[in-house]
Amino acid sequence: MTTPYQQGPRPGYQQGPHSGPPQPHGHAPGDGSFGYTSPIPARPTHLGDAVASEWTKIRSVRSTMWTLGVMVALILGIGLLTAAAVAATSDDVGNENVLILGFFGVLLATMCVITLGVLVISSEYGTGLIRSTLTACPSRGRVLAAKSLVFSLVVFVVSTVTTLVTGALQVAVLDGRSPTGEEWFRSTVGVSLYLAVLGLLSLAVGGLIRHSAGAITVMIGLVLLPLVMAMFMLSESLTWLREAMFTYSIPAQLSVFYGSDVSLDSVGSGPRGWEPLWIMLVVTAVAMVGAYFSLDRRDV
Amino acid sequence: MIEAIGLTKRYGAKTAVHNLSFQVRPGHVTGFLGPNGSGKSTTMRMILGLDRPTSGHVSVGGHPFRALPNAPRQVGALLDAKAVHGGRSARNHLLSLAQLSGIPATRVDEVLGVVGLQDVARKRSKGFSLGMGQRLGIAAALLGDPRVLLFDEPVNGLDPEGILWVRNLMKQLANEGRTVFVSSHLMSEMAVTADHLIVIGRGQLLADMSVKDFISANSADFARARTPDGDPGQREKLAAVLTEAGGQVLTEPGGALRITELTLPRISDLAYDAGVRLWELSPHQASLEEAYMRMTQSAVDYRSTADELAGFEPPHAGYGAGSQGYVTPVVPEVPQQGWYAPPPPGQNPYAAAAPRAAQGAPGAPAQAPAPPPAHAPAPATAPAPATGPTKSDTDEDAR
Numbered sequence: 001m002t003t004p005y006q007q008g009p010r011p012g013y014q015q016g017p018h019s020g021p022p023q024p025h026g027h028a029p030g031d032g033s034f035g036y037t038s039p040i041p042a043r044p045t046h047l048g049d050a051v052a053s054e055w056t057k058i059r060s061v062r063s064t065m066w067t068l069g070v071m072v073a074l075i076l077g078i079g080l081l082t083a084a085a086v087a088a089t090s091d092d093v094g095n096e097n098v099l100i101l102g103f104f105g106v107l108l109a110t111m112c113v114i115t116l117g118v119l120v121i122s123s124e125y126g127t128g129l130i131r132s133t134l135t136a137c138p139s140r141g142r143v144l145a146a147k148s149l150v151f152s153l154v155v156f157v158v159s160t161v162t163t164l165v166t167g168a169l170q171v172a173v174l175d176g177r178s179p180t181g182e183e184w185f186r187s188t189v190g191v192s193l194y195l196a197v198l199g200l201l202s203l204a205v206g207g208l209i210r211h212s213a214g215a216i217t218v219m220i221g222l223v224l225l226p227l228v229m230a231m232f233m234l235s236e237s238l239t240w241l242r243e244a245m246f247t248y249s250i251p252a253q254l255s256v257f258y259g260s261d262v263s264l265d266s267v268g269s270g271p272r273g274w275e276p277l278w279i280m281l282v283v284t285a286v287a288m289v290g291a292y293f294s295l296d297r298r299d300v
Numbered sequence: 301m302i303e304a305i306g307l308t309k310r311y312g313a314k315t316a317v318h319n320l321s322f323q324v325r326p327g328h329v330t331g332f333l334g335p336n337g338s339g340k341s342t343t344m345r346m347i348l349g350l351d352r353p354t355s356g357h358v359s360v361g362g363h364p365f366r367a368l369p370n371a372p373r374q375v376g377a378l379l380d381a382k383a384v385h386g387g388r389s390a391r392n393h394l395l396s397l398a399q400l401s402g403i404p405a406t407r408v409d410e411v412l413g414v415v416g417l418q419d420v421a422r423k424r425s426k427g428f429s430l431g432m433g434q435r436l437g438i439a440a441a442l443l444g445d446p447r448v449l450l451f452d453e454p455v456n457g458l459d460p461e462g463i464l465w466v467r468n469l470m471k472q473l474a475n476e477g478r479t480v481f482v483s484s485h486l487m488s489e490m491a492v493t494a495d496h497l498i499v500i501g502r503g504q505l506l507a508d509m510s511v512k513d514f515i516s517a518n519s520a521d522f523a524r525a526r527t528p529d530g531d532p533g534q535r536e537k538l539a540a541v542l543t544e545a546g547g548q549v550l551t552e553p554g555g556a557l558r559i560t561e562l563t564l565p566r567i568s569d570l571a572y573d574a575g576v577r578l579w580e581l582s583p584h585q586a587s588l589e590e591a592y593m594r595m596t597q598s599a600v601d602y603r604s605t606a607d608e609l610a611g612f613e614p615p616h617a618g619y620g621a622g623s624q625g626y627v628t629p630v631v632p633e634v635p636q637q638g639w640y641a642p643p644p645p646g647q648n649p650y651a652a653a654a655p656r657a658a659q660g661a662p663g664a665p666a667q668a669p670a671p672p673p674a675h676a677p678a679p680a681t682a683p684a685p686a687t688g689p690t691k692s693d694t695d696e697d698a699r
Binding site: 035036037038039040042043044045049050052053054056057060061062063123124127128129131132133134135136137138139297299300 | 326327345348349350351352365366368369370371372373375376377379380382383384385386387388389392395396397399400401402403404407440443444445446447476477478479
């Protein structure tokens with residue numbers, strides 16, 4: 001390196017002898033040890049510590065309470081309103097599965113799940129907290145795993161309880177046949193699993209995009225856009241695409257858990273049974289791998 | 301111990317840090333100085349494994365940060381005071397970091413006490429002032445009671461009491477044998493806090509030395525001489541004599557002369573021989589701030605001058621070498637605003653009065669080619685007394 005600072009000083013200050021190149025100080029090469037030992041006992045950390053940390057984080061911000069509160073209100077409120085409306089207009093629901101009336105509430109609740117999922121990770125980027133987090137835990141995989149675990153469990157538990165209560169109230173309001181065990185299971189646990197995985201997809205997208213508004217927009221677009229676009233595909237040659245967009249759109253897949261057949265296209269093909277969950281799991285796994293590499297490779 | 305070897309970081313075409321090698325040793329407060337945008341924060345982030353170096357590597361205690369066993373117990377860092385979720389209370393913020401690091405929760409209340417935030421610990425951090433945010437950031441850095449501490453601009457936004465507290469805290473931490481690495485753009489702050497300095501400019505290492513060495517290597521000692529007021533003839537006579545004897549003379553705004561490269565007794569003798577009465581003759585030392593300004597500014601000059609050789613030009617092409625006869629020297633005025641201060645962006649106070657046209661004078665072109673060695677005695681080239689000192693500044697303007 002040349003000696004930049006001897007060039008062009010102010011007039012009259014060209015000091016002769018000193019202006020050699022900056023000398024790196026003659027350090028004795030590493031004595032290897034640090035000079036200080038903390039009295040606090042050190043122990044190796046593990047995933048459990050990260051999970052505890054994420055639990056503290058998720059419970060200590062209001063946005064969690066708000067989004068989950070709105071989610072519960074939507075599922076419960078819309079489920080009961082629909083049931084009440086049906087009860088008021090028709091005396092007999094016949095042989096229908098009344099649990100399907102919970103679908104609209106759950107569909108709207110996906111927005112809350114998406115928002116919370118994105119915020120769990122992107123709010124750390126927004127505030128710069130991610131740097132503190134990754135300084136305290138350099139293992140990116142552990143941070144991502146802890147976030148996913150805590151968030152998906154919270155969503156799953158809240159959603160299961162809410163759908164269960166909603167379903168029970170719907171059955172009580174409408175005196176139809178009582179749903180079978182499998183119907184109960186699919187419309188509570190199945191739906192909640194689907195919501196939790198959808199939330200994980202949001203979390204992964206949040207980790208990839210690192211921007212709250214951007215990631216939420218992408219996720220809402222993913223939920224709504226296929227249906228909206230399919231509506232305008234009137235051309236005959238695009239029929240197959242339109243049908244694919246209908247049957248594989250997230251609302252249609254969600255309805256499968258209620259035994260609906262809107263997901264089936266004209267020839268009766270489309271996701272059925274538990275297939276929507278597997279499809280969502282595969283998509284989420286891919287996004288999650290992307291999020292991991294993004295977290296691991298990209299500068300924070 | 302932090303050790304960086306050939307650290308380089310490029311963002312596209314922009315090089316933020318270039319080939320930076322340094323060591324930060326335990327038991328000292330090491331100041332990391334540089335103007336804004338010189339790469340300090342980037343370097344800190346690379347130390348913490350948050351940014352990947354384009355080339356080179358940096359290790360903490362012999363390991364790259366991300367491979368460090370029990371990293372949060374070894375290294376604590378304050379990077380950004382406001383790196384807190386505004387909706388979370390100070391205590392919960394620290395608690396989540398403590399849990400992540402496997403640190404007992406009692407330590408959280410301990411560090412809250414250390415930084416003096418115990419009264420607002422349960423308030424949402426959104427309402428914190430910048431100073432409180434800094435304290436919270438320092439608390440987070442201290443949480444793991446680490447051996448290596450990094451602080452990026454820790455005194456930003458602190459009140460005088462807080463600044464004093466940070467200063468003493470740094471020293472105390474270093475005295476306990478820890479490695480303390482503090483970045484700042486305030487030389488005056490580092491002068492009283494740090495034992496050792498690492499100075500960078502435009503991402504390049506400018507100096508790596510103790511504060512004491514830094515001062516003696518960079519500060520320019522000068523003498524101030526004052527002749528009786530109301531008699532400019534005396535002053536000019538003295539200036540001429542001193543210049544003749546090899547001194548560098550500048551006029552201060554108050555009318556006194558600044559003399560370098562002559563000792564005080566010699567100045568006194570010369571004045572006596574010339575029959576000039578002195579009202580003042582005093583030794584002065586430029587402050588650390590001045591030394592730092594000069595160092596970093598010339599780094600800027602170095603990088604931005606299109607003609608690199610222009611920098612070698614004697615800045616003070618002065619007195620009468622061209623015409624052998626004695627010419628009454630025109631003593632260059634000391635610029636009014638700040639001795640070494642870099643010109644504010646977009647305007648150059650020195651060059652304003654001497655536009656390019658002035659350089660078109662016959663004498664001027666002779667200056668540019670054939671630069672003499674850097675240490676050649678100043679009165680060597682062309683007689684262009686008035687415009688001489690501003691020449692390098694106009695070059696700078698041309699960037």
